[in-house]
Every structure is written in C-alpha cells, then in structure tokens.
Amino acid sequence: MQIRTRFAPSPTGYLHIGSARTALYSWLFAKKNNGIFILRFEDTDFERSTESSVKGIINGLNWLKLSWDEGPYFQSKKLKYYIEIIHSMLSTGCAYRCYCSEVRLQKVRKYQIEQGKKPKYDGKCRTLSNNIHVNNSSYVVRFKNPEKGQVIFQDQIRGKIVVNNSELDDLIILRSNGIPTYNFCVVIDDRDMDITHVIRGEDHINNTPRQINILKALGAKIPLYAHVSMIIDIDGKKLSKRNNVIDVMKYCKLGYLPEAILNYILRLGWSHGDQEIFSIKEMKELFTLDNVGKSSSCFNIKKLLWFNHYYINSLPIDYIIQCLKSFYTEARININNGPNLNMVVPLVRNKCKTLNDVIKLTRFFYEECSYLNNKIIQKYLNNSSIFMLKEIKKQIETLSIWQVKNISLMIHALSDHYKVSIKEVAMPLRIAITGTNVSPSIDMTIYVLGRYCVLKRINNALEYIYNN
Structure with a gap:
C-alpha cells in the first residue's frame, strides 16, 4: 500500500505556525515512507476564502520547501460532483432533506440545554420520505447518522477513541444555499484521493467519528487518523492572531531561515531522544x-x-548570502558599492540572530557614515580625538603590506608608543570608519573596508570634528 497524506488548509488566512507544523508532519510521514504528499484547498467557504490567502499559503509552503507531489486541488471546482453524490445518498436513504427553520432549531436547542441534554438535531425530518418536497420551502440535506452502536478508531497519536453514535448529530452535508459542507467534501476528497493517513490538528477530533460514518455509508476505506495537539503561548493560551506573530511569511520578512522554522516546529510536539538539531535528511529518516x-x-x-x-x-556561507540579497535590496543597500559579501558576512554572523541583524551590522560597509549627533559620536569624535586619528591616518598611508596582522600590530604599536589603552586608539577609529560603536574586530573591519575607504572615512570624521 502506498502511503498518501494531504495538507488541506482553508484559504481564509495566511499559513500560520500551527498549520505549517501539520504540513511538515504530513510531508515528513509521506517522504519517510516513499509516499505521496497532496496539497488540497478546502475553499467552499466562499465568503471568507480569498485568492490572496491561496497565494500566501503556497508562498509559505514554497519558502519552507515543503513541495507537494499532487495538487493543488480546489474543492470549489467540484461542487457539481459533490452534489451528485448527495443526490445519490438521498436516493439510497442514507441522507434526507430537512425543512426545519432556524427558529425551530433554536427552540429545540434551548429546550435540550434546559433539560441538561447535549444539544443536537432531534430528527424531526429524519423519517420524511425523500420523495416529498415541501413547496417553496428551503431545506438542508442531512446525513442519516446511525442511531446505535459506536465509532471506534485508533488515533495514531492518542490511542483508541470510542464515540457512541447516540452522541452524534445528523450532520448537515448540503446547506440551504446549495453549497456542500466541509465535513462532507473532506470525506469525498479523502476517499477519491486514496488518503491513507490523515494528520491534522486536535480541533478536528470531534469531526472524525462523523466523517468515518459517512465513509462507511459510502462503502469507502477508512484512513488512519492522527490528531496533533495545539500550540500554546507562554501564558498557556492558544496562539492568537492578535497577540502573536504566527504568519510564517512574516517570519521570513523578519529574517528567519526556513531551516530554523522547520527545525523548531518539528520539535513542537515531536522528539528523538535529546537531539535538538535535525537536517531535512534526518527529519525524513x-x-x-x-x-x-x-x-x-x-x-x-x-x-x-x-x-x-x-x-x-x-549553513554554507554562499547560501546565507543568497538569502540575504533580498534583505539588502529591501534596505536599499547597494552591495556592489563595497566589499564582497563573502568577506563581510563571516565577520558578523556569529553575533546575529536574524538576517535583519546581519543587515544592521554590515550596512556601514556599503554606505558612508552619517555621524548622527548622538552621545556616542560626541564622546569619540571630538577635539581630543583629532591627534590620534591623524596618527592612525599616517600609519595606514604608510602600511606597506595590507594584512590583518599588520593592521593589528599598527594599532598596538600606537597604544604602546603613546601609552594609552587599545580602546583609546580603537574606539575613535571605529566610530570614524563605521559610524557606530558596534562592529567586527577593528583590524578585520579596516582590512575588509580597504585602505582607500578607511582613509576617506577618517578624513570625513576629521572634517566633522572641525565643523562641530
């Protein structure tokens, strides 16, 4: 039997962290077992489903490199087909038309709650002949759920789950507006696509017995189900769109790598001993x-x-640089106007938690220093700094061999000669050539910027001091 899994989002929003984890688990299970991973959009909610959400989910999956083998499929393109099956179910008696008004249903629900009973449809129209049509009355179609017996299934994560049929409602499978419901369409799709394993969130557990009963009524094979627990925030609450950044593509814009997102969401519920870091290859295995x-x-x-x-x-430096290029473009930094990124990025990446951090720490390599009038600039670019900056300038002009070691020796020699600390030499120099007090080691920074650029920036710093 070939393993076939599916990721079936509703395109009513973005790809959030929880959905991405479901997609990852479904994808990994298929890949580990040489199976097929299917992308399917459950888009019969026409009021809330949007094309932008479809694009956002696809972009998110592509960014995470969770490629699908089949699809994307769209339920909205199969409405006629679903309705044909519902008509067939009406003719065989496993579904029926319900003409009950919303007012009546609310009254029944209220009465049941008052009696301490679980609210559900009372079956008023269940015994009506399907050949009877109430003139000018709207209706829904309900699945005739078995009244006796149990639904028993072995959840691949939670173990054996047993639900009495008496607890289940006669589920609406066709709305009064002629649109089939989610719980019906998903069953038909899982049957037609030969889905073997349904991996989804625990919020679908209540749907599973109903869907199993529909599958049984259609004589279809029952897939195995695995319901993944929810993700909560540090306060123990379900992740909220209001209070959390949970849109996967927002993490992309914030400078996270897809490998980090995948590794992190993999570990949100799954473990392999004490291991924390997993390559994609290891995940599959x-x-x-x-x-x-x-x-x-x-x-x-x-x-x-x-x-x-x-x-x-x-990750390889070439890959990190490739990921960074769009961030430099977004920040309007011309990386052709400075040293090669292969020299720059290795200097700072050990200090960076996001790609945006890399941009902030390397901007000065490609832009002239602005010397904004803040406390740091005032502290190190002032009249007392002129002498040392001029001495450094002379040493750089006469440095015969442009090497990191020689630059470092030059700075130490100035410190020893004038009997001042390394900081008293390096800090005015760092501010002069970077415009900030945070940079890679000063000798490496000078080396990568190059003699011409460093001398030009020292001159600019001296001019700033003279004019202020």
Whole structure:
C-alpha cells in the first residue's frame, strides 16, 4: 500500500505556525515512507476564502520547501460532483432533506440545554420520505447518522477513541444555499484521493467519528487518523492572531531561515531522544508518529531565535548570502558599492540572530557614515580625538603590506608608543570608519573596508570634528 497524506488548509488566512507544523508532519510521514504528499484547498467557504490567502499559503509552503507531489486541488471546482453524490445518498436513504427553520432549531436547542441534554438535531425530518418536497420551502440535506452502536478508531497519536453514535448529530452535508459542507467534501476528497493517513490538528477530533460514518455509508476505506495537539503561548493560551506573530511569511520578512522554522516546529510536539538539531535528511529518516506527544506545545520565541542563530552560523556561507540579497535590496543597500559579501558576512554572523541583524551590522560597509549627533559620536569624535586619528591616518598611508596582522600590530604599536589603552586608539577609529560603536574586530573591519575607504572615512570624521 502506498502511503498518501494531504495538507488541506482553508484559504481564509495566511499559513500560520500551527498549520505549517501539520504540513511538515504530513510531508515528513509521506517522504519517510516513499509516499505521496497532496496539497488540497478546502475553499467552499466562499465568503471568507480569498485568492490572496491561496497565494500566501503556497508562498509559505514554497519558502519552507515543503513541495507537494499532487495538487493543488480546489474543492470549489467540484461542487457539481459533490452534489451528485448527495443526490445519490438521498436516493439510497442514507441522507434526507430537512425543512426545519432556524427558529425551530433554536427552540429545540434551548429546550435540550434546559433539560441538561447535549444539544443536537432531534430528527424531526429524519423519517420524511425523500420523495416529498415541501413547496417553496428551503431545506438542508442531512446525513442519516446511525442511531446505535459506536465509532471506534485508533488515533495514531492518542490511542483508541470510542464515540457512541447516540452522541452524534445528523450532520448537515448540503446547506440551504446549495453549497456542500466541509465535513462532507473532506470525506469525498479523502476517499477519491486514496488518503491513507490523515494528520491534522486536535480541533478536528470531534469531526472524525462523523466523517468515518459517512465513509462507511459510502462503502469507502477508512484512513488512519492522527490528531496533533495545539500550540500554546507562554501564558498557556492558544496562539492568537492578535497577540502573536504566527504568519510564517512574516517570519521570513523578519529574517528567519526556513531551516530554523522547520527545525523548531518539528520539535513542537515531536522528539528523538535529546537531539535538538535535525537536517531535512534526518527529519525524513527519523520522523514517526509514535514520537509525537499528546500534550500541548509551548511556542517560545527565544528558542526559535536560538535555532535561527544556529542556522545562520552553520549553513554554507554562499547560501546565507543568497538569502540575504533580498534583505539588502529591501534596505536599499547597494552591495556592489563595497566589499564582497563573502568577506563581510563571516565577520558578523556569529553575533546575529536574524538576517535583519546581519543587515544592521554590515550596512556601514556599503554606505558612508552619517555621524548622527548622538552621545556616542560626541564622546569619540571630538577635539581630543583629532591627534590620534591623524596618527592612525599616517600609519595606514604608510602600511606597506595590507594584512590583518599588520593592521593589528599598527594599532598596538600606537597604544604602546603613546601609552594609552587599545580602546583609546580603537574606539575613535571605529566610530570614524563605521559610524557606530558596534562592529567586527577593528583590524578585520579596516582590512575588509580597504585602505582607500578607511582613509576617506577618517578624513570625513576629521572634517566633522572641525565643523562641530
């Protein structure tokens, strides 16, 4: 049997962290077992589904490199097909038309709650002949759920789940506006696509017995189900769109790497011993549903930053540079107006948690210093700095061999000669050539900037001091 999984988002918003984890688990399970991973959009909610959401979800999956083998499929393109199946179910008696008004349904619900009963449809129209049509009356179509017996399924994460049919409602499968419902369409798609494993969030557990009963009524094979626990915030609450950055593509814009996101969300509920870092290859080899936990997982931005810092420092420099280029463009920094990124990025990436941090720490390599009048500039670029900056300038002009070692020796020699600390030499110089007090080691910074650029910036700093 070939393993077939699916990721089936509703395109009513972006690809959020929880959905991305579901997609990852489904993708990994398929890849580990040489199976097929399918992308399917459950877009029958026409009021809320949008094309921009479809594009956003696809962009998110592409950025995370979770490629699908089939799809994307859209339920909205199969409405006629779904309705044909519903008509067939009406003719065989496993579904029926319900003419009950919303007012009546509310009254029934209120009465049941007052009686301490679980509210559900009372079956008033269940025994009506499907050949009977009430003139000028709108209706829905309900699935005739078995009234006796149990639904028993082995959740691949949670174990055996048993639900009495008496607790289940006669589910609406066709709305009064002629649009099939989610719970019906998903069943038909899972059947037609030969889905073997349904991996999804725990909020779908209540839907599963209903869907199993529809599959049984259609004589279809029942897939295996695995319901993943929710992700909560540090306060123990479900991740909220209002209070959390949970849009995957926002993390992309904030300078996170897809490898860090994948590794982090993999560990939000799954473990392999004490191992923290997993390559994609290791994920495919090691992932099993057996090691997915039942408890909720806490989203911790500090831990995600830790992963991102690790990958910025561990992945090949050429790959990091390729990821950085769009950030330089966004920041309007011309990387052709300065040293090669292969020389610059290795100097700073050990200090960076995001790609945006890299941009901030390397901007000065490609832009003239503005010497904004702040406390740092005032402290180090003043009249007392003129003499040392002029001495440094002379030494740089006469330095015969342009090497990091020689630059470092020059700075130490000035410190020894004038009996001042290294900081008293290096800080005015650092401010003069970078415009900031945060930079890589001063000798490496000077070396990478180059003699011409360093001399030009020292002259600019001296001019700034003279004019202020």
